[in-house]
Amino acid sequence: MNLLAxxxxxxxxxxxxxxxxxxxxxxxxxxxxxxxxxAAARGMAYEEDGNGNQVAWWGFDSHARxxxxxxxxxxxxxxxxxxxxxxxxxxxxxxxxAFAAVDRLRADDFTPSRPIAVACFADEEGARxxxxxxGSRLAAGTLDPARALALKxxxxxxxxxxxxxxxxxxxxxxxxAWLDRVGTFVELHVEQGRSLVHSGDAVGVATAIWPHxxxxxxxxxxxxxxxTTPMPDxxxxxxxxxATVVAATRRAYEEGARATFGRVEVEPGGxxxxxxxxxxxxxxxxxDDAVLARMLDAIxxxxxxxxxxxxxxxxxxxxxxxxxxxxDHDLRTRLAAALDAPLLPTGAGHDAGVxxxxxxxxxxxxxxxxxxxxxxxxxxxxxxxxxxxxxxVRTVLELA
Amino acid sequence: MNLLAxxxxxxxxxxxxxxxxxxxxxxxxxxxxxxxxxAAARGMAYEEDGNGNQVAWWGFDSHARxxxxxxxxxxxxxxxxxxxxxxxxxxxxxxxxAFAAVDRLRADDFTPSRPIAVACFADEEGARxxxxxxGSRLAAGTLDPARALALKxxxxxxxxxxxxxxxxxxxxxxxxAWLDRVGTFVELHVEQGRSLVHSGDAVGVATAIWPHxxxxxxxxxxxxxxxTTPMPDxxxxxxxxxATVVAATRRAYEEGARATFGRVEVEPGGxxxxxxxxxxxxxxxxxDDAVLARMLDAIxxxxxxxxxxxxxxxxxxxxxxxxxxxxDHDLRTRLAAALDAPLLPTGAGHDAGVxxxxxxxxxxxxxxxxxxxxxxxxxxxxxxxxxxxxxxVRTVLELA
Numbered sequence: 025m026n027l028l029a030x031x032x033x034x035x036x037x038x039x040x041x042x043x044x045x046x047x048x049x050x051x052x053x054x055x056x057x058x059x060x061x062x063a064a065a066r067g068m069a070y071e072e073d074g075n076g077n078q079v080a081w082w083g084f085d086s087h088a089r090x091x092x093x094x095x096x097x098x099x100x101x102x103x104x105x106x107x108x109x110x111x112x113x114x115x116x117x118x119x120x121x122a123f124a125a126v127d128r129l130r131a132d133d134f135t136p137s138r139p140i141a142v143a144c145f146a147d148e149e150g151a152r153x154x155x156x157x158x159g160s161r162l163a164a165g166t167l168d169p170a171r172a173l174a175l176k177x178x179x180x181x182x183x184x185x186x187x188x189x190x191x192x193x194x195x196x197x198x199x200x201a202w203l204d205r206v207g208t209f210v211e212l213h214v215e216q217g218r219s220l221v222h223s224g225d226a227v228g229v230a231t232a233i234w235p236h237x238x239x240x241x242x243x244x245x246x247x248x249x250x251x252t253t254p255m256p257d258x259x260x261x262x263x264x265x266x267a268t269v270v271a272a273t274r275r276a277y278e279e280g281a282r283a284t285f286g287r288v289e290v291e292p293g294g295x296x297x298x299x300x301x302x303x304x305x306x307x308x309x310x311x312d313d314a315v316l317a318r319m320l321d322a323i324x325x326x327x328x329x330x331x332x333x334x335x336x337x338x339x340x341x342x343x344x345x346x347x348x349x350x351x352d353h354d355l356r357t358r359l360a361a362a363l364d365a366p367l368l369p370t371g372a373g374h375d376a377g378v379x380x381x382x383x384x385x386x387x388x389x390x391x392x393x394x395x396x397x398x399x400x401x402x403x404x405x406x407x408x409x410x411x412x413x414x415x416x417v418r419t420v421l422e423l424a
Numbered sequence: 425m426n427l428l429a430x431x432x433x434x435x436x437x438x439x440x441x442x443x444x445x446x447x448x449x450x451x452x453x454x455x456x457x458x459x460x461x462x463a464a465a466r467g468m469a470y471e472e473d474g475n476g477n478q479v480a481w482w483g484f485d486s487h488a489r490x491x492x493x494x495x496x497x498x499x500x501x502x503x504x505x506x507x508x509x510x511x512x513x514x515x516x517x518x519x520x521x522a523f524a525a526v527d528r529l530r531a532d533d534f535t536p537s538r539p540i541a542v543a544c545f546a547d548e549e550g551a552r553x554x555x556x557x558x559g560s561r562l563a564a565g566t567l568d569p570a571r572a573l574a575l576k577x578x579x580x581x582x583x584x585x586x587x588x589x590x591x592x593x594x595x596x597x598x599x600x601a602w603l604d605r606v607g608t609f610v611e612l613h614v615e616q617g618r619s620l621v622h623s624g625d626a627v628g629v630a631t632a633i634w635p636h637x638x639x640x641x642x643x644x645x646x647x648x649x650x651x652t653t654p655m656p657d658x659x660x661x662x663x664x665x666x667a668t669v670v671a672a673t674r675r676a677y678e679e680g681a682r683a684t685f686g687r688v689e690v691e692p693g694g695x696x697x698x699x700x701x702x703x704x705x706x707x708x709x710x711x712d713d714a715v716l717a718r719m720l721d722a723i724x725x726x727x728x729x730x731x732x733x734x735x736x737x738x739x740x741x742x743x744x745x746x747x748x749x750x751x752d753h754d755l756r757t758r759l760a761a762a763l764d765a766p767l768l769p770t771g772a773g774h775d776a777g778v779x780x781x782x783x784x785x786x787x788x789x790x791x792x793x794x795x796x797x798x799x800x801x802x803x804x805x806x807x808x809x810x811x812x813x814x815x816x817v818r819t820v821l822e823l824a
Contacts, residue, residue: 217649234651238696248797248798249798255681270666286697287693370652371650
């Protein structure tokens with residue numbers, strides 16, 4: 025049985041087969057109705073907060089208050105939005121699996137000792153406004169509402185304008201009261217890699233999210249005629265960029281880390297013109313902050329040496345730096361034991377990474393045969409998805 | 425005295441200081457009027473052929489016919505159009521110097537023994553429709569008129585539409601009768617390099633135009649998440665492209681040749697996405713066909729090895745291949761002796777390269793202090809431009 029069948033047609037591009045579910049677009053609106061309908065069908069109290077995050081409560085009145093000791097609820101869930109031409113599983117698997125786990129527990133007449141909630145966080149991918157985990161960051165208070173409201177999409181519409189057009193009140197953006205009622209968050213997610221393929225497990229428990237840095241490198245040379253300028257007279261930034269890519273790739277292998285140049289812009293960009301400038305973005309991640317810092321330092325030295333050899337200048341600017349997130353040690357140890365599941369780190373950011381600073385948080389990963397993600401090829405076998413639901417059921421039995 | 429002062433404001437972008445003179449645009453039309461006016465002011469018979477090439481005749485009725493033995497006229501000139509944000513000298517220097525030489529010869533009461541003509545070839549840079557030397561190639565019959573008429577500019581207008589809008593008849597495109605009246609062509613051009621700076625000469629004589637190849641290289645990998653995909657699991661085309669650039673640069677140095685990657689496109693182009701594809705254009709030139717072929721073969725082997733190491737595919741396609749042009753041996757030797765000027769090759773294509781297959785052709789280069797071309801920084805000192813005019817005067821005295 026394909027858990028994702030009920031929403032598989034929503035927001036799928038017929039040409040690419042990929043999903044285009046961006047916050048507040050038509051597909052996203054349809055998914056919001058679907059989520060509210062799932063809550064209603066189960067008699068779960070439903071709310072959408074001012075940031076567009078949706079929550080369905082089992083055994084908890086959504087208008088109840090948190091205790092003085094903090095929240096007690098066990099929160100499950102993930103997100104329903106996608107990257108451009110994304111896959112079916114990244115996000116939605118965590119939402120549909122949470123509802124399926126609730127159904128299983130209720131069918132077994134289980135009565136939780138604490139409230140259970142299922143959440144769908146808004147705009148996890150940041151595909152429309154450029155800020156990832158916007159919904160959870162607004163809820164947690166780590167993204168300034170004024171900054172968020174001014175973000176623009178590719179059509180030049182601000183988030184404030186889009187919220188108004190969708191009948192939402194932009195003034196309600198900001199910290200979410202319902203989060204105070206949460207004592208634990210467990211996000212199930214398709215694995216975006218092949219660690220579980222290698223270990224032979226259907227489900228794993230996350231240890232940490234790798235620290236992540238994005239650097240912009242500007243290699244500045246001198247435009248010139250490709251036909252008439254001898255190699256020794258050139259100040260061509262392209263070979264300097266290329267040598268930097270080669271060096272960064274080697275460093276990432278050596279450190280067991282990751283380095284990616286996924287975006288590069290060349291000026292003036294003519295096939296017969298030596299470029300005046302090459303701008304490239306380096307996405308670098310490693311298992312811990314020290315390794316990432318060491319690798320980045322080494323790559324920048326490589327870039328400066330390559331630039332010097334080509335008689336060009338290079339400037340490096342940090343565009344974002346996300347330190348390592350280590351998930352709650354007790355919680356992950358307890359879940360790994362209860363589920364008999366391996367522990368593994370991930371290189372991707374998640375709402376769980378945002379919330380882990382505020383409540384004990386864990387992530388469960390479901391095996392992905394190809395390891396491919398952010399692509400229509402993203403996949404998880406039905407049997408592994410069922411194992412994921414089973415893991416969530418056992419998580420609730422363990423924690424509630 | 426700046427020879428180019430009369431046209432320096434035409435088509436210059438006030439922001440960049442570069443010229444934007446593209447065939448049949450407003451600046452080009454204004455330059456056409458200027459050229460026709462220069463011919464009229466000197467009482468030279470003027471014609472514009474069906475391809476937009478302009479010719480001004482001294483001592484020759486433009487309606488006269490060629491002799492059975494071929495043409496007898498000595499043709500001078502170059503072009504007035506520019507690349508985007510091009511410099512002031514590439515092209516125009518050859519046209520204004522030709523008119524200045526005619527003035528000097530007439531002031532000295534020189535009577536040529538053969539007709540003298542000054543030409544402005546249309547669309548040498550190919551900036552608007554993408555085909556370089558279009559005017560001279562149409563005149564010489566090496567560019568198919570039907571193909572040329574169907575070429576589109578960036579606004580989607582065909583050459584046929586543009587010609588009609590400018591009051592020209594698209595049906596008159598094709599071989600130019602006036603070319604049959606030409607027996608020798610000498611094109612003066614600013615040097616696009618620093619050979620004359622190194623040799624300490626104001627003027628040089630061209631030996632040859634280097635052969636030139638443009639290859640498109642498609643590196644095809646697999647899109648993936650930059651954060652979660654371990655290096656050994658990747659099929660990232662960017663490191664393969666980068667290694668190819670590094671190798672090509674080294675080969676070009678070793679061969680005393682030239683290799684340039686001035687244009688590169690990345691899909692999907694997100695900073696946190698491993699690319700699925702990198703498409704790059706290699707512009708390669710060398711002193712002779714054998715060296716160019718050897719270098720290209722070696723670079724393609726490098727590219728395939730780099731692709732294999734990154735587990736991606738590479739496909740290479742020739743986009744253009746221009747064999748070496750060797751200018752007429754007797755003519756260049758005679759001019760080098762008459763002008764006491766050094767002989768030097770060039771890596772750039774020119775109308776002279778097109779015409780050299782049909783009539784004995786030579787090129788004179790004027791020193792360029794920085795060697796920079798196709799840029800607002802392109803320059804020649806006034807004294808060197810005067811030496812260029814002097815060289816054209818002596819050329820006419822030698823040949824006519």
